Amino acid sequence: MTLWGGRFINESHELFKKFNTSLSFDYVLAEEDIIASIAWSKTLMKSGILTKKEQMTIESALLLLLREIKDKTQNIISSNCEDIHSWVEEKLINKIGKLGKKLHTGRSRNDQITTDLRLWCRSKIYILLENIIDLQKHFVLSAESNYNIIMPGYTHLQRAQPITFSYWCLAYVEMLRRDASRLEDVLKRLNVSPLGSGALSGTAWNINREELALSMGFDSATNNALDSVSDRDYIIELLSSASISMMHLSRFSEDLIFFNSGEADFIELSDLITSGSSLMPQKKNPDALELIRAKCGRVHGSLMSILVILKSLPLSYNKDMQEDKEGLFDAIKTWNDCLCIAMLVLKNIKIKNKSCRKAAEEGYSNATEIADYLVKKGVPFREAHNISGQLVLRAITEKKSLNNLELSIFKIYSNLIEDDIYQNITLEACLEKRISQGGVAPSQVYEEIIKAKKRLNIF
Numbered sequence: 059m060t061l062w063g064g065r066f067i068n069e070s071h072e073l074f075k076k077f078n079t080s081l082s083f084d085y086v087l088a089e090e091d092i093i094a095s096i097a098w099s100k101t102l103m104k105s106g107i108l109t110k111k112e113q114m115t116i117e118s119a120l121l122l123l124l125r126e127i128k129d130k131t132q133n134i135i136s137s138n139c140e141d142i143h144s145w146v147e148e149k150l151i152n153k154i155g156k157l158g159k160k161l162h163t164g165r166s167r168n169d170q171i172t173t174d175l176r177l178w179c180r181s182k183i184y185i186l187l188e189n190i191i192d193l194q195k196h197f198v199l200s201a202e203s204n205y206n207i208i209m210p211g212y213t214h215l216q217r218a219q220p221i222t223f224s225y226w227c228l229a230y231v232e233m234l235r236r237d238a239s240r241l242e243d244v245l246k247r248l249n250v251s252p253l254g255s256g257a258l259s260g261t262a263w264n265i266n267r268e269e270l271a272l273s274m275g276f277d278s279a280t281n282n283a284l285d286s287v288s289d290r291d292y293i294i295e296l297l298s299s300a301s302i303s304m305m306h307l308s309r310f311s312e313d314l315i316f317f318n319s320g321e322a323d324f325i326e327l328s329d330l331i332t333s334g335s336s337l338m339p340q341k342k343n344p345d346a347l348e349l350i351r352a353k354c355g356r357v358h359g360s361l362m363s364i365l366v367i368l369k370s371l372p373l374s375y376n377k378d379m380q381e382d383k384e385g386l387f388d389a390i391k392t393w394n395d396c397l398c399i400a401m402l403v404l405k406n407i408k409i410k411n412k413s414c415r416k417a418a419e420e421g422y423s424n425a426t427e428i429a430d431y432l433v434k435k436g437v438p439f440r441e442a443h444n445i446s447g448q449l450v451l452r453a454i455t456e457k458k459s460l461n462n463l464e465l466s467i468f469k470i471y472s473n474l475i476e477d478d479i480y481q482n483i484t485l486e487a488c489l490e491k492r493i494s495q496g497g498v499a500p501s502q503v504y505e506e507i508i509k510a511k512k513r514l515n516i517f
């Protein structure tokens with residue numbers, strides 16, 4: 059069914075029809091389009107455009123349609139309608155005849171599509187928020203069950219200072235908390251109803267848009283129709299949140315890919331999320347993590363795409379905006395999938411306590427402690443740093459760790475160093491000293507785990 063017959067003499071070209079249609083991807087909005095159409099029919103009734111009986115007939119036919127397509131939305135694409143709005147309207151007219159043609163009174167596909175999209179985004183945000191919270195729970199539980207496993211912390215991918223696996227987990231909890239709070243923020247501006255904006259300047263029928271908005275669970279109605287049909291800020295905001303969160307997941311993946319490498323050998327990934335090589339029998343590849351790392355790129359691509367589509371686009375609706383959907387749908391699915399896979403990875407991870415500790419011991423990651431030790435004895439930090447650096451060089455030449463240098467060697471570099479140096483530079487001492495807020499001290503980490511468990515309702 060075309061929606062504009064009267065004005066045209068000729069049919070559109072087949073090639074153009076295919077190029078113009080969005081049904082092959084906007085079919086996913088079927089449920090939202092039906093829900094918004096029911097709400098619209100009630101508004102039309104309240105304004106006297108439909109009788110009570112007519113509204114009820116329309117509503118039951120739409121509800122029937124909703125039931126018919128439940129879990130079968132994919133079937134919609136076999137129709138040759140231009141988009142999901144014309145598909146729903148056509149099905150309605152097939153069911154109830156001429157009366158179905160009244161539904162579009164005062165409405166435009168321009169306000170319809172952005173209403174459907176907002177409803178769709180809202181329902182996805184709820185699911186995403188749940189998954190982000192679940193992933194946080196997985197990190198907290200992993201932090202708890204692997205408490206006290208010491209490993210090297212890195213800067214520049216060089217062993218820097220010792221940390222614990224729990225502490226590493228809690229770093230990701232913080233990132234995910236911010237991701238969730240960003241999503242909640244998106245929701246505030248997204249949950250406003252554009253329905254009743256018409257094509258671009260509002261509707262000439264006397265309708266109560268505020269009441270209509272509330273009936274669909276929106277917080278309020280938008281203020282300016284011209285803006286309402288042009289605005290896709292909520293998609294940009296949602297894709298920005300997706301991009302930031304995917305960036306976090308890609309860093310998580312990269313960390314674990316490195317931890318899993320033969321060179322680090324800190325963890326073992328489960329068979330559930332790894333694959334083998336067709337040629338080299340010894341290999342166990344971290345495919346799940348590599349895919350998360352790469353899928354981040356495609357989500358960033360969707361964000362770039364919508365930004366570029368909207369840049370310099372004149373008000374109000376332009377068909378360019380039909381291109382907002384595929385990237386959005388793909389990015390949201392990708393983000394959700396990656397959150398679920400990240401949970402699977404984390405749940406089945408095995409930490410190799412001994413090799414983590416060995417790496418922490420080997421990397422001179424306690425050199426800062428020697429400097430701090432000297433500072434406590436009155437040496438200015440810059441000088442202390444230099445002495446500690448010389449000791450590291452000496453230890454490297456002797457192929458020893460700092461803990462294994464003899465006291466006489468320490469003394470060559472500073473007379474202030476005494477026998478108590480050894481207890482000051484154990485891995486445990488390095489950790490325990492960092493007790494200030496946000497530090498790696500096990501007591502501090504323990505408190506953070508307890509706080510996170512409370513916040514996330516983990517009992």
Ligand code: ARG
Nearest residue numbers: 080141167168171375379380
């Ligand atoms: N399929 C269109 C889209 O996704 C719906 C709005 C069409 N509006 C119009 N004036 N052609 O953007």
